[in-house]
Amino acid sequence: MxxxxxxxxxxxxxxxxxxxxxxxxxxxxxxxxxxxxxxxxxxxxxxxxxxxxxxxxxxxxxxxxxxxxxxxxxxxxxxxxxxxxxxxxxxxxxxxxxxxxxxxxxxxxxxxxxxxxxxxxxxxxxxxxxxxxxxxxxxxxxxxxxxxxxxxxxxxxxxxxxxxxxxxxxxIGYQSLPGGGTTDYAVDIFHKAVKHEKYNCFLEKDTMMPMMxxxxxxxxxxxxxxxxxxxxxxxxxxxIAAFSFTPEDIYLEIKKYYPDFEIEYNPDFRQKIADSWVKSIDDSKAREDWAWKPEYTFEHMVESMIRHLRAIYKEGEPTLS
Ligand SMILES: NC(=O)c1ccc[n+]([C@@H]2O[C@H](COP(=O)([O-])OP(=O)(O)OC[C@H]3O[C@@H](n4cnc5c(N)ncnc54)[C@H](O)[C@@H]3O)[C@@H](O)[C@H]2O)c1
The missing domain is CATH 3.40.50.720 (NAD(P)-binding Rossmann-like Domain)
Incomplete structure (x- = not known):
């Protein structure tokens, strides 16, 4: 070989x-x-x-x-x-x-x-x-x-x-920080929650997007x-697809771990980009052709993000890329 x-x-x-x-x-x-x-x-x-x-x-x-x-x-x-x-x-x-x-x-x-x-x-x-x-x-x-x-x-x-x-x-991952995309909020929000800070979201609360x-x-x-x-x-x-959610969905799920967590919605130019994208994806072709299947549900992802970020922040402010 x-x-x-x-x-x-x-x-x-x-x-x-x-x-x-x-x-x-x-x-x-x-x-x-x-x-x-x-x-x-x-x-x-x-x-x-x-x-x-x-x-x-x-x-x-x-x-x-x-x-x-x-x-x-x-x-x-x-x-x-x-x-x-x-x-x-x-x-x-x-x-x-x-x-x-x-x-x-x-x-x-x-x-x-x-x-x-x-x-x-x-x-x-x-x-x-x-x-x-x-x-x-x-x-x-x-x-x-x-x-x-x-x-x-x-x-x-x-x-x-x-x-x-x-x-x-x-x-969405705990290992690194996003680099300037429209879905970045879904990583940033976890860092704010774990640091006990309020999150200022750049999208409207009901903006549904596919995530993984x-x-x-x-x-x-x-x-x-x-x-x-x-x-x-x-x-x-x-x-390829895993789950879709809105900023409000993820805020409410994170609130289960941080009941005092607060969010404010101040949409900027990224709202227009998000609105032009789709809300959910049919990935049956990938499933059929090479047996793709995601492992993480929305709830499992949130639990895992919080668990890992808590461990990272315990060591001090993370030096992620
Ligand atoms: N992160 C997501 O949610 C997402 C979603 C859909 C598609 N993608 C795609 O996946 C790929 C990786 O995404 P990411 O989130 O890691 O992006 P990122 O912005 O975090 O990283 C991109 C990297 O490319 C490097 N780069 C930029 N210009 C370069 C150049 N001229 N030569 C060499 N390196 C250069 C940057 O320094 C950076 O480290 C990209 O093609 C992106 O379009 C990402």
């Missing part, structure tokens, strides 16, 4: 921090290279500073470490991305094309591209949203993800490449990437 050498872009981020550790656990320290444009933070694996826009340096690293798989996480997220649409487009779309072209020309045998529920838009049915629906996103981030999925589909078929993709919902616990997101990623190639029927982003 060929020895796999995995490179992760954007490994210092909310998902990269956790996924890197899991990949190191599975494939071994020497077989995983973490990379990011930022300085090394929470990562305990081998690290190279890498800007995905620097194709020459990227190629050098692929050769130096004999890379065979790329998990391409580097991106600017939905809310942050709106601050400079052209810059975001360049990093998110041209960055992906750099990865696809380097992979095509340098014997990379498998690629992971994380897509997002941001692909959905005004014309998408909002409830139990199916796999193949109208996609007309309102954010530059969403445009990049839709186009990215199309390029992944194209490269898979045109060059017979093995490219796999998921549409992550909002990801970090452990399930990592599990889905590994399941997708390890599934036999013939099981991967879609060459673009698979819908």
């Amino acid at each position: 060929q020895k796999e050498n995995i490179l992760i872009t954007g490994s210092n981020g909310q998902i990269g921090t956790v996924l890197s550790q899991k990949l190191i656990e599975i494939y071994g320290y020497d077989n995983v290279l973490t990379t990011d444009i930022g300085h090394i933070d929470n990562i305990h694996g081998r690290f190279e500073k890498l800007d995905i826009m620097d194709v020459g340096h990227f190629k050098e690293i692929i050769h130096k470490y004999r890379i065979t798989q790329i998990y391409h996480l580097a991106s600017l997220l939905s809310a942050k991305g709106e601050k400079d649409p052209m810059f975001t487009w360049n990093i998110n779309l041209n960055g992906l094309l750099n990865v696809l072209n380097l992979a095509k020309d340098n014997n990379i045998n498998k690629i992971f591209f994380p897509s997002s529920i941001a692909v959905f838009g005004e014309t998408t049915p909002k409830l139990n949203t199916a796999q193949d629906v109208p996609l007309l996103p309102d954010t530059v981030y969403g445009i990049g993800k839709v186009t990215g999925e199309l390029w992944c589909n194209y490269y898979s078929k045109r060059y017979d490449m093995d490219i796999r993709s998921l549409r992550y919902p909002g990801i 616990y970090m452990d399930d997101a990592i599990h889905a990623t590994i399941m997708l990437m390890e599934a036999p190639k013939e099981k991967i029927k879609l060459k673009y982003g698979y819908n």
Whole structure:
């Protein structure tokens, strides 16, 4: 069997921090290279500073470490991305094309591209949203993800490449802090509760969005990437789902642990982005094709977040990435 050498872009981020550790656990320290444009933070694996826009340096690293798989996480997220649409487009779309072209020309045998529920838009049915629906996103981030999925589909078929993709919902984890997305509130609210502070929510209380616990997101990623190639029927982003909730739902659930916890709702520009997304997802295609199933319920996720954050804050203010 060929020895796999995995490179992760954007490994210092909310998902990269956790996924890197899991990949190191599975494939071994020497077989995983973490990379990011930022300085090394929470990562305990081998690290190279890498800007995905620097194709020459990227190629050098692929050769130096004999890379065979790329998990391409580097991106600017939905809310942050709106601050400079052209810059975001360049990093998110041209960055992906750099990865696809380097992979095509340098014997990379498998690629992971994380897509997002941001692909959905005004014309998408909002409830139990199916796999193949109208996609007309309102954010530059969403445009990049839709186009990215199309390029992944194209490269898979045109060059017979093995490219796999998921549409992550909002990801909630205690291990890292989110990086500027519209679902960030669902992580921030836990930190405030555990610190006995009031939470100022940037969305309306009844804004329902699909979400997932970090452990399930990592599990889905590994399941997708390890599934036999013939099981991967879609060459673009698979819908995956766990649960959906509103800011008020999560506030009331957290209140069971912190009865004095207070929240105030002051929606900002992110409300419009959230309103353009869907409320719940039908992930039956992923369940059928590669047996995806989440483990965490909403209540179980809240209990686990609070338990872990209490332990982290006991040690003092966390230095999360
Ligand atoms: N976190 C979520 O809820 C969520 C939901 C849907 C999809 N996703 C997708 O999953 C992936 C990872 O998300 P995340 O939440 O960990 O993001 P994040 O913002 O926390 O991390 C992104 C990382 O990319 C790095 N980066 C930015 N520009 C770069 C460049 N030019 N070169 C190299 N690195 C660069 C940043 O330094 C950062 O560490 C992204 O593609 C994102 O779109 C995330």
